[in-house]
Amino acid sequence: MANRTCSASVSSLFASSRPQGWAELPDDLLRPVVALLRLFRDLLAFGTTCRHWCDLLSAHRSSVQPLLLHPNLRTDDGQSLSHNCWTLFHKCTWRLADPAATSSSRSFLSLSDLRSMTFLHCSYGQLIFYHNNGFHIVNPFTGAKVGPPSLRSVPFTCISYVTLTAPVASADSHLLVSAGAYLFLWRIGGDSWTKHSPKVGRFLIEQSVAFKGKTYALGSFGWFYIIHLSPSLIIQKFKIVFEEDITEDLYSANDKAWLVVCGDALLLIKLVEAGRGMRSEAFQFMAFKLESFDTMTKKARWVKVNKLDNWAIFISVDERCEALSCMNPEGWGGRSNHIYFPSYQSEKPWAAVQLWKKMLLPFDVFAALQHWKTVPEIGVNLGLSRAFPRSGLR
Template identity: 40%
Template structure:
């Protein structure tokens, strides 16, 4: 055993400080944050933050929440699976709440739940999910709802020339809701709307050619993809605008060969991913990711043969946020795989490229649909809780 004189100075200081403590609530932040770094699931972290005020403060000030999100899988929200929880409140003071099933892949034997306002699920149309919040719209009304607490923020009514029913193709936040840098972006068929959170004004950018279907943050920039799968950088100031990134598709193709691809940030790569139907024996679909190489004058999509120690997560709705997770073996997952959330069964697992047949589980329901689509009602989706984002992100 190592003698006290040989312990690192920081540990000696912590030991001295702990010796005079009266209870668990008095543990120093440094020691508490070292416990956070060793936690192996979101359920454990949520329990840690809910223990007492001092532990919650230690979690709130933890400087590496982004590293937690990279190392742990997102939570799977199943809004169609209602569960009983008599100890949880049935309303949030304003609206009735529906208690929905939540799965944590790192701790699948533990029961977990979230609460979403029933009115939001029944009356509003899903537009996106961002920073742990659902974004829902109907007509010109919009609401941003914390997936786990049910807390709501209502922006001003969206600008429009009439009150007709509109369909919104994407919704995203540019930063955590509490951040002074946070903007809410909503895309309709003909416009991209920007609401600086907390203001009383929407800004509108009219779109001439194609609606915006996805916006992601990559290397400090916002990247948007439109209906024709063209890529843009998006600027918020001094005015809302889009600047196309000229790209070259793989194999010399003039346009994107995918039917409904999505963008996902995976470490230092910006990937575009979709599936191809496989008519031969084995896995019914094959996924192939391509990364955007912007080191040349004309950006190129380059095939990624293997994602090494990464796993991807995607839901069935085009507007649900895809995620990536590093070293999935640490929580019992599989590397170089895609976890696809479904409505009827929790998920299916797909290997990329040549790994498709090796990974495929033949007991999976063969009638499941694999292409992503737009749905008015909320589908199963992956989420990181809002408390795992910092205001300065």
């Protein structure tokens, strides 16, 4: 069918009497091309050809696999480099690991000017840093940076969470900063910050995702929030309750969990220890789907998801990096119903575990997953189609 579509499109293209550029090629000709692309370099080349092609690729972002950006902690002469929570970039080279490729390769990106900056979060394919009383939103593929006015009234030590609410090219994109009892919002490209007081008791965001026009956040002490950004800031607070709970307090701040959007469902992925061994650890990933909200009891109910169908999920050991989903991973050689995470091996930078399946892993890999809140990992998941440069970004 793709061949017939291509043939018909080519015929109509050359039948046109006027010259046409790359941006004017019809979508029904380009879509089969996108479906055939597998490797990161090919996708990047396609997406950076022109804005039209970038928009077309972004529309198919759910089927594009994330990348793993991680530092090479050894110099060319074999010397080891210190690695401190992504704050030291001096003499550090970077590698991009594509799950569709056999191994990672040296990145062509230059991030050397980011040394001494403090890495805060990865959101919509952008890296968010803090330096000299200011935030910096960095496109890791181009090095382009954008930043808000200085938030001088808030000490850096008070900042607990930072994220984007939408891709930087979106008209609704804001930088959201949680600090103490307040939330601060800066519209990308704006001149000032807006300050809000949530008034929902103790408020500490650990993760957030945008889903169906709202922002959902996972907080400390088992709380779950719905954040309405417009027309005015409103926050609803709910307790997390799983379907099979008896005590209704299974989830706690100590659980390893990730929020991720899979199509029309909002999922919570949990990492649960399944056993112990001398040299390896057994664990399994569980999945739950947001089912309903009870506004009377202030509880958010989640039901068990047995299979991810044609989806794969990429998680990061580093809590500063959001989880990403990928549809039809078999198209690039991946596996559906699997959780992908960094393996810390240069020859095989990604590892995959089937959902709900108990798995034994080497102790160092399990330890990294087990202590994900305290041990910085060496990888960042980048949503490839979300990180292409757009016009207007300087």
